[in-house]
Amino acid sequence: MNLEEAMEILDVVQGEDKAKIRKKYRSLMRRYHPDALGSDRPEQIRRVQQMNEAYHLLMKQEVPILRSARKRRKWEWTGTVNADAFCERNVYLHYSMEVGGEPLHYQAARGKYLWDPEEEEFSLFLTSLRHAAKELLEQVERRQGTFREEDVRQSDHRFQVQAKLFHLLTRQFIDPLAALRKAAKPKMIDSEGRAVYQFRAWVGAEGSGEAFRATGELKKGAPIYPKAFQGHRILVKNREEKVLGHLSFDEDYLYFCLIPLLKQKCAKVRMYVRDVKENRRGWPHKAKVDVDFYFRLEQEPPKDRPGDLNEEIRELLLAYETELMQR
Template sequence: MTLAEACRILDISPKADMEQIKKQYRKLMLQFHPDVSGSSEVGYEYSVQEINLAYAVLKKGFAELESISFSEKEMSFQDNLLHWNAPTNSHAWKERDILHYAEDCEGNILGNFTIARGKYLWTAEEDFSLFLLSLYRCSQEVLDEIDASLQREEPPSLRQRIQPQLTYLLAQQFMDGTALLKELSKKVSHKKEEGGVYYLPAMLEITRSFANLKNGESLFPSRLKGHRLYLKNCAGQELGYLSFPDDRFYYIVIPLFEQRKVLVKIKAVQKPVTSGKRKTSRYQRLHLWLRFSGKAEKQLPESLNLQIRQLLEIYRQ
C-alpha cells in the first residue's frame, strides 16, 4: 500500500500531520468498527481491516512499500500483504508474519493482524513482543505441518519441549545479533585493535543465597546451559545466570556467547534492583562490556537449519 492509498482510505490530505491522522482514524473506527458501532462497515467503501492497515502505514511512515491494489469486494488479506522494509535472511527455515496492533477509536489495543509475510530480520521498527509472537506462530506452523503429515490425531507431549527450542532457533535466524548489538548498545571504545567495545546494563539472576557482591567486583562466565550463561565469582562459586532488563538483549547476547563470537567483562553494581518501591534480592545489577573476537564482528547471521532439522527429526519419531 502506498502512502497516497493510505491517505485515500482514511480520507485525509497527504499533508495531514500525525494528530490529524490519529483523529480521523479514531473517527472512522468509532463509526464503522463492529465492536464499537455494532454495524458492519455499512456506509463506507473500505473495510475496518483496510482502515487499520492504512493507519499502520501512515503511523510508521514507511517510505518503501510495494503497491497493493484493493478489490471492490471484501479484501482477501493474505493475498494483499505489504512488502516490509527490512533485510531478509533467504536461508531461514520458514517465512514468518509481520504483525501490527489493531486499535479501537480510543487507542486501546483490540488485537493484532498480519501486514506482511516473509523471511524478514527483526528491526527496531517492529514491536518486539509481536516479533516473539510471530516466532511462536511460525514454530507452531512447522510442527502442525509435521503432525498433519504423520496423521496424528493429537500433538505428542514432546511438543511442549520441542516448540520452545524451535522458537529460540528461529529467533536466531531472524535476528542479526552482531548488527543489533552495535545498534542497541553503547560503543565505549573505538580502537581498531580491539574491534570496538560495547556496553549494556545487565543483571545477575541470583540462584545461590551466599551471593553478596561488592561494588565493582568482577564476575566470570561459568557455563552455558539451557540458553543461560551462568556466572561465577573469583573464588569459583557459581552465583546465578546473566539476565537483562531489556528482553531484546537475551535474544541478541546469549546466541553470541553460544556461537563464541564475543569476549566479555562483567562487574557488579552495588545499587540494588527494585520492584516498585521495594528492593529485591533476586537480582544484582551488572555492568557488561562485550568485544567481538577475531573476525566474528564481520560474520553474517549463522545458518541454523541443520540444528532445526535435527530437532524436527526428534519430533517426528
C-alpha cells in the same frame, strides 16, 4: 473506537462500499476466529471482539466511507531477507490502540525477513517465531491426521519439539551483530577501533544456600566472571569461584544477540557489581546484585551454514512425524 481505527482493523480503505466491508470482515473472521484457529486464548478472543466492533461501526456509516477518515497508507515491508531460511514467518506490528490495557497486533507482512530492531518490536518477533514453529508442527500433524487430537496438541513432547524449533528459528531470523548495532549504541570506541557496549544486568539468589551467601558478600565495584553457558544464559561466579547464579538482562533481545557472539568467541566481557540489595524480611530471603556488563566486539562472527540449520529442522520434524506414525 473511532472510524480510523475501525478501518485499520478491517483493512478498509476510503471509498469502499458496505459489500466490500462485509467481504473483508467475513474473510478475517474465517482466518482469526478461535474456532478456526482451534484455540480460545484471550488475545484471540479480544481480536475477534475488535473486529466485530469495527464492523458494526463501519456498517453504520454513510457509503462510501466518510471522506474524513484517514486514507490507509500504502507501503511494503522492506526488511532484509534470509533467502536460505527453512520457512517464512509473519511480521507483526501493534495497532495504535489498546483493549483492556493491552496492545493488539496485526500481520503486516510475511516472508523470510530477519528481525529489524528499528521496525519490529522484539516481543512481537518472538510471537512470530512461536507461530512459525507451531505452523511447522501443524503441517506434520495434518499429514498424519492428528491435527484435531487434543492429547497430541497438548502433549509435553510437542511443547518440547516446538521449543527446539523456536530456538533453531531464532538462529535463522536474527543476525546477532547486525541486530546489536541497530538496537544499541556503543558506550565508546577503544584505541584499536573496537566497539565497547555497556548494558544493565543483574543476578538474583534466594534462600540461605551458598549462592545467597556469596551474593551477599559482594561489594560495589567487585568483578564477577562468566563460568559457563547454559542455553541462552550465562552462569556467573565470583573471584573465589563460587557460583552466583544466572545473569539476567533488562532487555530480552540481548540474550539472542550477545550470547551467540560470545559462544563464537567474537567478543569479550567484563562485569562489575553496581549495587547489592538484600531482603531478609519473610522467607525465602532474597538478594539481587545489579551488574554493569561491558561487552567488547573483537571480530566479525562466522555465518551459520544454512544447510546445517535446515537439516537440523528437517531431522527434528521427521522425528516428530515418526513418533506420530507410531502412536
